[in-house]
Amino acid sequence: MWFWFGVAALFLLLEMATGTFYLLLVALGLAASGTAAYAGLSLVWQIISGLAVSLVGLVALHRYRQSKGQVPTQSNPNVVQDIGRSVIVDAWDENGQVRVFYRGANWSARIDAGQPAQPGEHYIQAVQGLTLILRPGRYPASDTRH
Structure with missing residues (x-):
């Protein structure tokens, strides 16, 4: 017992x-x-x-x-501190990928599915492994995450 x-x-x-x-x-x-x-x-x-x-x-x-209705962990801002943060993209390659400078280091990034690959300000939509998934513009939930 x-x-x-x-x-x-x-x-x-x-x-x-x-x-x-x-x-x-x-x-x-x-x-x-x-x-x-x-x-x-x-x-x-x-x-x-x-x-x-x-x-x-x-x-x-x-x-x-x-x-x-679980939100996937890689795109949940309550779990991943990087969601919603801004990065600047100078130019995308032909595969929709780029290296961006974020938090003091160069990161691999790719454009989110269905989003236009254009230069300018993007926000982090998700993090998959060591790759940032980006969307153009500012984070829609709040402007205070920058």
């Missing part, structure tokens, strides 16, 4: 270090297994109860995230 609760506490500490909800679900499942052990159920039922609680939590978390 104490083994389940000890491992649950370990996963809870790991959850606090990572900030995902998945390790929390594992910790809740382990706590359910510990509760089943405390109730005197066999090892098989302890494992089944832990798996059931973890899976129910996973399904609930998945449905909750789907209902929120």
Whole structure:
């Protein structure tokens, strides 16, 4: 019984270090297994109860995230600090790519799909790996991100 609760506490500490909800679900499942052990159920039922609680939590978390209409991480300004920042493009190459000076370094950038490849001021729409995805003009949400 104490083994389940000890491992649950370990996963809870790991959850606090990572900030995902998945390790929390594992910790809740382990706590359910510990509760089943405390109730005197066999090892098989302890494992089944832990798996059931973890899976129910996973399904609930998945449905909750789907209902929120997730914004992709690479274009979410609450996650990526660069979204909405301005850069100046002198000229695009024939593939819609360019090197821009941003935050003290040269970055690879490309024009967002469906946008005209014209020189001038652009804003960062998304970041994919080490490539900035640009759109012409200013960031539509706010002028305070510059």
